[in-house]
Amino acid sequence: MNKFCLSIIITWTTAYVLKILFILLKERKLDKEALFSNGGMPSGHTALAASLTMALLLETGFSPYFVIGIVLTILVIYDAVNVRTVIEKQSKAINKLIGDRKDIPRLEEKVGHTLLEVIVSLGLSVIIPLLVYYFF
Numbered sequence: 001m002n003k004f005c006l007s008i009i010i011t012w013t014t015a016y017v018l019k020i021l022f023i024l025l026k027e028r029k030l031d032k033e034a035l036f037s038n039g040g041m042p043s044g045h046t047a048l049a050a051s052l053t054m055a056l057l058l059e060t061g062f063s064p065y066f067v068i069g070i071v072l073t074i075l076v077i078y079d080a081v082n083v084r085t086v087i088e089k090q091s092k093a094i095n096k097l098i099g100d101r102k103d104i105p106r107l108e109e110k111v112g113h114t115l116l117e118v119i120v121s122l123g124l125s126v127i128i129p130l131l132v133y134y135f136f
Contacts, residue, residue, distance in 0.1 A: 003136060004055045007129035011051035015044045015124055038084065038111040042121040046113070049076040050125030058133045077118055084112030 001009075022041045024030055053069030060066055091107035098104050 003133050004059050006136065007055045007058075007132035008048065008051045010132060011125055011128040012044060012048045014128060015042050015047035015121060018042055018124075019044065038108065039088075039113060039117075040110065041117045042124060043080050043113045043117050044121075045076050046073070046080055046118050046121035047125050049073040050122050051129055054125050054129040055133075058129055080113040081115060081118055088112050 019040050019042060020030070049069075050073050053066065053073045056063070056066045056069040088109055088111055091109045091111065095106050095109065098106060
């Protein structure tokens with residue numbers, strides 16, 4: 001497998017493994033559903049987009065492909081921090097309206113990311129591709 005794909009796969013996998021470990025440390029139980037849930041530390045979507053962008057930088061330099069990666073990463077980060085935070089607030093309000101009714105499913109309330117969660121993901125997305133490109 002080439003370095004480009006390998007760096008993205010390793011970064012994305014690392015983000016999701018860390019996400020499960022952070023939940024395990026916080027809640028003292030293994031939550032297998034966390035792998036497929038939204039929100040939490042770190043942001044898997046940010047890690048995927050940013051590692052793609054970093055791999056593009058390492059592969060093509062400051063090219064139009066890299067600029068496209070930057071734009072897409074900014075969109076993903078904006079969604080993770082801003083748009084999904086609004087959805088969280090709406091979910092909490094709707095769940096409050098639903099109350100104790102059992103006939104209406106409750107909405108997931110933790111769907112967004114904090115700035116710290118995104119920053120950690122960005123760190124992984126820079127470090128891991130650099131390690132892959134320079135040591136493999």
